[in-house]
Amino acid sequence: MQVPAPFEYERATSVDHAIGLLDRLGETARLVAGGHSLLPMMKLRLANFDYLIDINDLHGELGYISVEPTQIRIGAMTRHRELLESQVLADTFPIFGDAERVIADPVVRNRGTLGGSLCQADPSEDLSAVCTTLGASCLIRGTGGERVVTMEDFHRGPYETAVGDAEMLIEVRFPVRPHGSSAYEKVERRAGDWAVVSAGAAVWLDAGVISDARVGLAAVGPNTTGLPAISEALRGHAPSEELYARAGAIAAQTCRPATDSRGSEEYKRHLADELTRRALRRSVARIVADDPGA
Amino acid sequence: MTVNDAEVTREIEGRLLLVHFLRDHLGLTGTHWGCDTSNCGTCVVWMDGEPVKSCTVLAAMAGGHEVRTVEGLEQDGQLDPVQQGFMQCHGLQCGFCTPGMLMTARALLDRNPNPTEQEIREAISGQICRCTGYATIVRSVQWAAAEEAGTRTTIPAEGA
Ligand SMILES: Cc1cc2nc3c(=O)[nH]c(=O)nc-3n(C[C@H](O)[C@H](O)[C@H](O)COP(=O)(O)OP(=O)(O)OC[C@H]3O[C@@H](n4cnc5c(N)ncnc54)[C@H](O)[C@@H]3O)c2cc1C
Numbered sequence: 001m002q003v004p005a006p007f008e009y010e011r012a013t014s015v016d017h018a019i020g021l022l023d024r025l026g027e028t029a030r031l032v033a034g035g036h037s038l039l040p041m042m043k044l045r046l047a048n049f050d051y052l053i054d055i056n057d058l059h060g061e062l063g064y065i066s067v068e069p070t071q072i073r074i075g076a077m078t079r080h081r082e083l084l085e086s087q088v089l090a091d092t093f094p095i096f097g098d099a100e101r102v103i104a105d106p107v108v109r110n111r112g113t114l115g116g117s118l119c120q121a122d123p124s125e126d127l128s129a130v131c132t133t134l135g136a137s138c139l140i141r142g143t144g145g146e147r148v149v150t151m152e153d154f155h156r157g158p159y160e161t162a163v164g165d166a167e168m169l170i171e172v173r174f175p176v177r178p179h180g181s182s183a184y185e186k187v188e189r190r191a192g193d194w195a196v197v198s199a200g201a202a203v204w205l206d207a208g209v210i211s212d213a214r215v216g217l218a219a220v221g222p223n224t225t226g227l228p229a230i231s232e233a234l235r236g237h238a239p240s241e242e243l244y245a246r247a248g249a250i251a252a253q254t255c256r257p258a259t260d261s262r263g264s265e266e267y268k269r270h271l272a273d274e275l276t277r278r279a280l281r282r283s284v285a286r287i288v289a290d291d292p293g294a
Numbered sequence: 295m296t297v298n299d300a301e302v303t304r305e306i307e308g309r310l311l312l313v314h315f316l317r318d319h320l321g322l323t324g325t326h327w328g329c330d331t332s333n334c335g336t337c338v339v340w341m342d343g344e345p346v347k348s349c350t351v352l353a354a355m356a357g358g359h360e361v362r363t364v365e366g367l368e369q370d371g372q373l374d375p376v377q378q379g380f381m382q383c384h385g386l387q388c389g390f391c392t393p394g395m396l397m398t399a400r401a402l403l404d405r406n407p408n409p410t411e412q413e414i415r416e417a418i419s420g421q422i423c424r425c426t427g428y429a430t431i432v433r434s435v436q437w438a439a440a441e442e443a444g445t446r447t448t449i450p451a452e453g454a
Pocket residue numbers: 030031032033034035036037038039040076077102103104105108111112113114115116117118119120124125126127163167168169170192193194195331332333
């Protein structure tokens with residue numbers, strides 16, 4: 001039987017209360033959101049803490065998808081299922097629906113949160129790759145106030161983020177630009193499993209030419225990785241199969257997969273190439289379908 | 295918390311998991327405990343009407359919430375149509391996965407009274423059955439959906 005080591009359970013009633021508890025209890029305390037990454041680790045005794053601070057009562061305060069003219073802000077306690085069912089996300093960033101449909105399973109998605117996913121910082125985390133692809137930034141709050149960090153600065157390494165001991169992730173912000181779309185492609189061994197490799201893409205067109213494009217990969221290195229070299233290679237060109245092939249080749253070369261039970265390094269590089277092409281192709285097809293003049 | 299509509303209050307350790315609270319403290323052994331790793335779904339119960347894997351929820355996290363287990367499916371001595379469907383269509387063999395399957399199936403039909411086969415398979419995709427090959431589970435849920443659709447047309451006032 002897997003049972004976590006003993007700890008004290010506390011329940012936060014507000015963001016300030018949660019931060020106050022973290023400040024007082026120091027590094028012996030952890031927040032628990034959906035608990036679907038943290039509790040399995042504690043059951044295996046890979047992680048032990050003296051205090052768990054349950055932030056599920058903050059769902060009212062931090063469970064939101066808020067649309068503004070130039071950005072969408074999503075609260076850290078927004079659950080996978082809410083992301084999947086959001087019509088405005090489906091319209092603005094279809095990458096969310098693509099990814100959420102293949103993250104874990106519907107029952108797990110009832111609990112897991114955006115904030116927990118990003119803070120877990122698992123290199124195979126799909127939502128981290130989505131956020132990297134969309135150029136998101138993270139609002140972090142602590143006793144000293146708030147700060148905003150980009151996804152590049154948010155992930156410090158596997159299972160390590162910019163969120164300090166007495167801080168918490170409040171929301172994730174996604175810039176909205178016109179004439180763009182996005183897509184997510186994942187290969188998994190069976191339904192509900194973590195990725196062998198996943199690739200996200202976001203593309204913006206201006207008069208038939210790519211004005212910007214971003215690709216983010218999961219499960220092929222210590223972090224979910226954004227690939228600026230692909231953005232450079234795509235900008236200023238009209239979309240074409242040759243262009244996608246060039247982007248795929250860059251993805252395969254620059255990623256750093258390791259051979260494990262999910263596949264060999266060689267196979268994962270092949271997937272990084274193929275999935276990058278597919279995600280770019282699908283993003284562009286979506287722009288053209290929604291906005292034929294773009 | 296309430297469990298199957300009954301108010302329950304207990305002193306517990308913080309680390310106690312909901313599945314063990316239900317089984318060992320309340321004696322509700324209908325909820326099964328299988329993989330212990332959030333993968334098999336036999337431990338699925340509802341929290342505030344949504345299916346959750348109770349091996350991955352602390353009992354303390356369910357405090358103040360409404361929990362429903364397979365024991366709470368039956369209403370007024372009448373088996374839920376989903377339970378009847380599993381009996382009619384051989385939706386179980388050993389029965390180990392059944393409590394979780396029933397809870398997920400009931401939640402699905404509450405949101406989507408007429409699911410396609412694909413939607414049923416998607417809903418139970420986080421749950422493992424080693425016996426049936428899933429085909430009879432799908433059929434059982436379809437049976438329940440048809441049964442309820444029939445009920446709704448004959449007694450239109452109910453549940454509208
Ligand atoms: C069977 C199974 C399959 C899965 N498959 C996938 C998959 O295919 N792809 C995928 O991407 N994920 C998968 N997951 C992970 C799932 O998406 C988790 O729910 C998610 O990674 C963590 O979210 P959570 O809310 O449960 O976080 P928790 O487990 O509650 O927390 C994770 C970490 O984040 C910290 N934390 C949480 N919220 C905050 C906050 N607001 N501020 C600061 N720190 C915070 C916690 O202290 C903890 O360290 C799977 C999980 C399971 C159980």
